[in-house]
Amino acid sequence: MSLSPGWFKQLKQEWVIPEVIPERCVHSLCEVASCTRCVDACPQEAWLLDDASLKIDTSRCDGCGLCVAACTESALVGNSPVVEITPAINRRQFLRKALVFSVEDSMAPPVALPLIPFVPMLSLANCNGCDACIKLCPHQALQLENSDDEQTLAYRIQAEHCTGCGICRDVCERDAVEVRQMQPVNQQVGNTTIPLVQARCKACGSHFHYPADGNAVKQHCRICAQTNHHRQLFQVY
The missing domain is CATH 3.30.70.20 (Alpha-Beta Plaits)
Structure with a gap:
């Protein structure tokens, strides 16, 4: 041959x-x-x-x-996977399949809401406002928004930009970020704004922010809170 x-x-x-x-x-x-x-x-x-x-x-x-x-x-x-194409069918087979589909459609439940492939979710109780997920998101699905008067801050989650890479989840030291899959579009999913509370650390004096979570009030920035710096600042050895 x-x-x-x-x-x-x-x-x-x-x-x-x-x-x-x-x-x-x-x-x-x-x-x-x-x-x-x-x-x-x-x-x-x-x-x-x-x-x-x-x-x-x-x-x-x-x-x-x-x-x-x-x-x-x-x-x-590289190469894309080879897709197998269904062979052509004759007129009788086409009409038979069309009849089956029409019967199935009439018996189908109501159409559900459209789904978003990947949706970042933020835990307000765990987030300490370090902005690591904001800075490392390659598609700006998570953003830090500043008002025109620079008086208010907020996190904005734009799920339509998310590809599910998981960087936001991987870099979060508090396990405050979760990436859910195939979520229906509603008021809580999609384009979400999370207001932030701006404060000044009572230990080091630096400005910081964190998500508003009910009546929870933080008096120290994440660095001082993690290292107990505010407790050791005036300690005499």
Whole structure:
């Protein structure tokens, strides 16, 4: 059996080893990122993730492209998965399927609210206002808003910008951030504003802010509260 002259070139084009775009991969943006989408999607276990880097074993990769499709950050360049197309059906089969679908639609329950793929949720009781999630979010799904008169501050959660990378959750030292999936759109989900209380630390005098949580009042910034600095400031040894 003879092979066409360009068979090797065609095979090389179809079998592409995925490459990582560092500026998009969450592991390049955050050392404590816990995203494992490409690792979990690979049927050949070709992706290797450790504390230092994300690598691929080219001897195992078959170029299927499932990791490329699984990455919500578009941080991988390679082949897209092959999609199987349903064969064409004749007129009789089409009418039969249409009748089945019409009966199923008439028996279906009311249409539910549209869903948002990823929604960051903030625990007001746990958040200490460090702004780590705000500063590291690569898509500005979490923002710190300042009023025109600079008298009021607020956190704004724009879920439509969230890709579910999980950096906000991974960097939170208080476990105050949760990323939920497939949430229905309502008043509590989507574009949410969380008012912030502005205060001045009674120990070090620095200005800080934290989410308004009922009648809870904080007198010390997160640094002084964590180190008990306000208790040791005037202690004599």
